[in-house]
Amino acid sequence: QRLGIEARFRHGVRVTDEATMEIVEMVLAGKINMEIVDLLNRHGGLAVGLSGKDGGLMLSRPLTAKAWAASLEKDLDDGEGDEDFGLVGEVQSIDPTLVRKLQQDHYIPVIAPIGTNREGNTYNINADLVAGAMAAALGAEKLVMMTDVKGIRDANGRHLSTVSRKDVQRMVKKGTIGEGMLPKVHACLDALGGGVSKAHIIDGRIPHAILLEVFTRKGIGTEITS
Incomplete structure (x- = not known):
């Protein structure tokens, strides 16, 4: 709101353009992630902040309206046709190696839902x-x-x-x-x-x-x- 960018949701999914994506990454992978890590550490945990970009943790791809409708087994007939969600992604694959290593050393991974594809494009993925x-x-x-x-x-x-x-x-x-x-x-x-x-x-x-x-x-x- 302070930056004058209006949040728009479609069937539970936040539509994300380039300007919004920059803010989402800054807030989720930065401010909010660090706040959660700090709270866990102050209460006796050993927390580490990550995003899906770290250590090849998460490979993502664009989430299309058609794919979202198919996953829910319902028709998204809302008058917006086949318009997609912009830079909203879905998880393509996860390599849990980094998370397992952290768990073995008793760390708590706090993962921001930001992913990337093989070309290096960044996507906002629903947490x-x-x-x-x-x-x-x-x-x-x-x-x-x-x-x-x-x-x-x-x-x-x-x-x-x-x-x-x-x-x-x-x-x-x-x-x-x-x-x-x-x-x-x-x-x-x-x-x-x-x-x-x-x-x-x-x-x-x-x-x-x-x-x-x-x-x-x-x-x-x-x-x-x-």
């Missing part, structure tokens, strides 16, 4: 989608998505404590799951498809949210099973 792809690449047992809502709700607005992957896919197709939740759900489905056993969407504002979700019978968010 949820990066998390899902990273969980699959690392062979994680769980993926936990922290947000500011309780989890997934059904068509009647009821919170769902546990739901299957197939049920979520049906809800996406019917439009039950809103645009703001689509990238998170898509990331969870990607992770489950990549071998992760369970994915969780929880309200990160609740104290001890991860512990309550993982170690109590009903949890506090939505658990998606494969």
